[in-house]
Amino acid sequence: MLGREYDTQLCSIARSLEVVGERWSLLVVRSVFLGARRFDELQEMLGITRSVLTTRLNRLVDEGVLERRPYSQRPPRYEYHLTPKGRQLWPVLHYLMRWGDEHYPEPEGSPRVIEHRGCGGHPDDHLTCDRCGTRLEGRDLRSLPGPAMTARGLTTPRIPATS
Known part of the structure; x- marks a missing residue:
């Protein structure tokens, strides 16, 4: 620390x-x-x-x-x-996820897909729904298994244990 x-x-x-x-x-x-x-x-x-x-x-x-x-x-x-x-950390997590997807991609695609609960759209670069235009907060979203998790038969993230 x-x-x-x-x-x-x-x-x-x-x-x-x-x-x-x-x-x-x-x-x-x-x-x-x-x-x-x-x-x-x-x-x-x-x-x-x-x-x-x-x-x-x-x-x-x-x-x-x-x-x-x-x-x-x-x-x-x-x-x-x-x-x-x-809850104010959700944009940080979202941008870290997008950064990781772009710079350290999985061969099958993104591990997770973030979806607007209201309409099924996705957050854009400004954290606005790309489908309905709603400004999004963490509680407005759901995280679904993406292509990489689906290809591996996973439904939740699993990280190898290290301290």
Whole structure:
């Protein structure tokens, strides 16, 4: 992680990376956007160790990107939901996905396709639906398996575990 003190620079990107710059942090946020809410779902989707996932979830909760909501009293169990602050990350994830699709393409095509729930259109470069012209937010969209995932018989992203 970067240091918390910026004696030689004033940089919003560096401050942001303190929260979401570690590899697993953005992948956790992505997985919550995709609908994984519970610890075991996140661990399965990511293929991440329990200790790394616990650390990342705690950090994202402490920073106000995610919130924990109880779903079981005995034993105590929690779901993780995006806060308004966390939902503001969807354009970052969307542009990273598009950048990866362009510069590191899969032979079969994109792993995921983002679709406007309202009409089936897709976000354009300005985060507007290319079909109906609606300005899109994360809650307006659904993520579907794309050609690469379909060709491999997958329905959810699976990332090899490393810490």
